[in-house]
Amino acid sequence: MSSLSGLKYFVPVVLGKAVRALAKIRGGGSAFPGYVTTKLAPRFLEDVTGQFRHGIVYVLGSNGKSTTTHMLTEVLRGHGLKVFTNPSGANLPQGIASSILAESSVFGRLDADIGVLEVDEAFALEFAATVPPSTVLVLNTQVDQLYRFYETERVADMMLDTAQQAKLHIVTNREDPYLSKIAKRYKAGDATTAPDITYFGASDEVIAKAPHGLFNATDYRDADLAPEPHAALAELVSTDRTGASITVRGEVVDVVLPAKGLHYGIDAAAAIATAAIILGDDFEGSSAAKAFAAMKPAYGRGELLAITNRQGGEEQVEFVMFKNAASLQLNLDALPEPPEQVLFAIDEGTPDISWIYDIDFTGLDHIDVITGAKAWQIALRLEHDGMKIGAVEPDLRKAIDLMKAMPKPNTGMKTWIVNYEIMMLARKQIGFLELENQR
Amino acid sequence: MSATVTLAQLYPEELGVAGDRGNIMAIRERLARAGASVSVVEHRVGGTLPSDADLVLIGNGPLSAIRNIYDDLQTIAPELRALAGNGVPIFAYGSGAELLGHDVTLLDGAVIAGLDVLPFRTTRVTERKVGYVIVDTPLGQVVGFEDNASLWQLDSDAAAFGTLVAGGGNGDGTHEGVVLGSSIATQVGGPVLPLNPLLTDALIRSIASRRDFDYAPGTAHADLDRYATRAREVISANAKHVFSRI
Ligand SMILES: [Zn+2]
Numbered sequence: 001m002s003s004l005s006g007l008k009y010f011v012p013v014v015l016g017k018a019v020r021a022l023a024k025i026r027g028g029g030s031a032f033p034g035y036v037t038t039k040l041a042p043r044f045l046e047d048v049t050g051q052f053r054h055g056i057v058y059v060l061g062s063n064g065k066s067t068t069t070h071m072l073t074e075v076l077r078g079h080g081l082k083v084f085t086n087p088s089g090a091n092l093p094q095g096i097a098s099s100i101l102a103e104s105s106v107f108g109r110l111d112a113d114i115g116v117l118e119v120d121e122a123f124a125l126e127f128a129a130t131v132p133p134s135t136v137l138v139l140n141t142q143v144d145q146l147y148r149f150y151e152t153e154r155v156a157d158m159m160l161d162t163a164q165q166a167k168l169h170i171v172t173n174r175e176d177p178y179l180s181k182i183a184k185r186y187k188a189g190d191a192t193t194a195p196d197i198t199y200f201g202a203s204d205e206v207i208a209k210a211p212h213g214l215f216n217a218t219d220y221r222d223a224d225l226a227p228e229p230h231a232a233l234a235e236l237v238s239t240d241r242t243g244a245s246i247t248v249r250g251e252v253v254d255v256v257l258p259a260k261g262l263h264y265g266i267d268a269a270a271a272i273a274t275a276a277i278i279l280g281d282d283f284e285g286s287s288a289a290k291a292f293a294a295m296k297p298a299y300g301r302g303e304l305l306a307i308t309n310r311q312g313g314e315e316q317v318e319f320v321m322f323k324n325a326a327s328l329q330l331n332l333d334a335l336p337e338p339p340e341q342v343l344f345a346i347d348e349g350t351p352d353i354s355w356i357y358d359i360d361f362t363g364l365d366h367i368d369v370i371t372g373a374k375a376w377q378i379a380l381r382l383e384h385d386g387m388k389i390g391a392v393e394p395d396l397r398k399a400i401d402l403m404k405a406m407p408k409p410n411t412g413m414k415t416w417i418v419n420y421e422i423m424m425l426a427r428k429q430i431g432f433l434e435l436e437n438q439r
Numbered sequence: 440m441s442a443t444v445t446l447a448q449l450y451p452e453e454l455g456v457a458g459d460r461g462n463i464m465a466i467r468e469r470l471a472r473a474g475a476s477v478s479v480v481e482h483r484v485g486g487t488l489p490s491d492a493d494l495v496l497i498g499n500g501p502l503s504a505i506r507n508i509y510d511d512l513q514t515i516a517p518e519l520r521a522l523a524g525n526g527v528p529i530f531a532y533g534s535g536a537e538l539l540g541h542d543v544t545l546l547d548g549a550v551i552a553g554l555d556v557l558p559f560r561t562t563r564v565t566e567r568k569v570g571y572v573i574v575d576t577p578l579g580q581v582v583g584f585e586d587n588a589s590l591w592q593l594d595s596d597a598a599a600f601g602t603l604v605a606g607g608g609n610g611d612g613t614h615e616g617v618v619l620g621s622s623i624a625t626q627v628g629g630p631v632l633p634l635n636p637l638l639t640d641a642l643i644r645s646i647a648s649r650r651d652f653d654y655a656p657g658t659a660h661a662d663l664d665r666y667a668t669r670a671r672e673v674i675s676a677n678a679k680h681v682f683s684r685i
Contacts, residue, residue, distance in 0.1 A: 358461075
């Protein structure tokens with residue numbers, strides 16, 4: 001890139017960075033600086049990301065975007081690549097623009113070999129016109145956020161349409177009825193030209209063992225409701241308490257997972273399939289396994305935080321975070337035994353919780369404290385199962401005090417099953433500050 | 440009380456995406472705690488609707504799922520009409536309820552014919568109503584969560600389920616749902632029956648009077664009632680909160 005073309009970004013980038021610095025001092029939002037720069041230099045994002053040797057990867061899906069983005073980023077770094085990625089949850093276009101701006105030089109350069117971006121499915125297609133993806137990884141279509149999308153089919157189409165914007169590779173879930181049929185969108189039922197299509201999946205044995213299945217949405221528009229069969233480049237073949245085995249190109253890769261749960265195993269297979277197709281012959285199972293072993297748990301997914309209880313004893317809090325029915329059920333299914341001390345919480349950050357009546361709570365034998373604005377609604381649901389409930393305390397601070405007043409559990413660990421918003425609040429209240437970029 | 444009550448739930452997978460299982464659970468649990476035995480029959484495509492059903496429930500699902508059950512619903516329509524004609528109450532929520540009305544006009548102008556069992560018709564619109572909803576009904580105040588993009592237009596002689604205190608309801612700014620005899624169609628979710636024991640008990644009482652047994656909630660219902668009361672208080676307090684649609 002010539003210095004002249006670099007100079008054209010000097011003013012917009014400096015301005016954007018200045019706005020960003022001001023916004024940070026004021027403790028304000030992080031999306032506006034990206035807006036400033038992109039308004040002043042509309043092609044800035046495409047030019048900056050267009051310099052990446054391996055282009056941009058989009059990670060889309062109803063569930064597991066943050067986790068998988070994190071996994072893929074670390075696996076690629078484990079292969080020596082410089083990876084740019086957006087902070088977890090900052091997955092709307094202006095937020096992504098701001099994080100690109102933050103790491104760009106004033107000449108519009110960002111020193112990375114590849115970008116791995118978690119992108120909100122509702123904005124992904126539009127964003128692809130600004131930052132074209134070379135690879136699109138689509139994780140799953142689950143009945144989720146109906147208040148936002150209403151039709152699961154519509155979400156599936158948003159993701160399938162975005163996947164087709166990939167210049168090189170589409171990577172998707174063989175076990176997902178909607179996504180497994182993406183090849184049908186191409187002439188003759190197969191994409192023989194770019195992009196190529198790669199699948200990840202789980203073995204029949206693994207799926208058969210899942211008490212409530214994988215929670216992928218049924219494809220009612222197709223006469224064949226089930227997924228279309230395909231060979232998988234990466235297949236989850238077993239999971240245990242701490243990890244999973246994934247076969248890739250005939251090799252078995254044993255990975256340590258950030259948290260217990262089948263969904264994390266499938267996310268790992270998705271990350272490995274994507275890394276393998278991007279890296280080609282350079283992909284090494286041992287490097288991937290090493291990257292998983294070194295990975296820190298993402299925020300709230302299997303994260304263990306130290307707290308001091310009322311008696312001054314040191315214990316740990318295990319956060320089990322869920323977004324919707326699928327992630328709550330899969331997390332409950334992954335509990336090796338009913339946890340000794342349990343806090344369960346949902347607030348108005350999850351507007352519609354009618355799906356809690358579809359959840360099988362037999363993974364728990366009691367709950368000590370129910371909290372959050374939806375606490376009474378949760379208690380009502382669980383009373384229908386005859387669940388033993390210790391206390392219902394909608395105020396989170398008081399609820400945490402109740403948990404702290406309990407004696408140290410034999411496992412040394414209290415389990416807090418929470419939605420995203422409560423996880424963020426509870427973390428702060430036990431003294432763990434929010435990190436700006438968790439990756 | 441030693442009655443056995445049969446609840447028929449239509450299409451639990453396709454029309455059961457909004458916690459509709461919770462409506463069944465509420466009726467079953469309240470009957471069980473009053474000493475009745477309850478049998479729940481899930482009607483699926485290709486099955487036979489039980490002719491001795493005491494209550495028929497249908498719930499909410501996406502248009503895509505309606506494709507899947509539509510032919511079967513036409514097939515069982517005569518049995519469904521016969522049950523309704525015999526005074527068996529129907530409790531219908533969301534898009535399942537809409538299929539029991541006259542018809543449903545979709546955004547693209549296409550019209551899905553309904554079963555004409557309930558006196559209203561539906562027009563799907565672009566603007567969604569999402570959030571807590573409060574309705575004053577002859578039974579008392581009913582609260583819940585609504586999430587739909589449907590306008591319900593009642594026949595001129597039809598009665599609404601209730602009058603809106605908060606939320607969007609039928610879309611006319613005033614009414615929510617429709618009733619016909621002991622049958623109720625509503626867009627109040629949450630699900631609505633666990634949250635509103637007065638409504639659940641009214642449905643149970645109409646079963647009880649038809650089957651000629653006594654039903655009265657007692658101490659076994661105290662925790663269910665207490666949690667419902669507190670949940671309803673919070674919902675009423677938070678009902679003004681409008682959930683943004685992104
Ligand atoms: Zn809000």
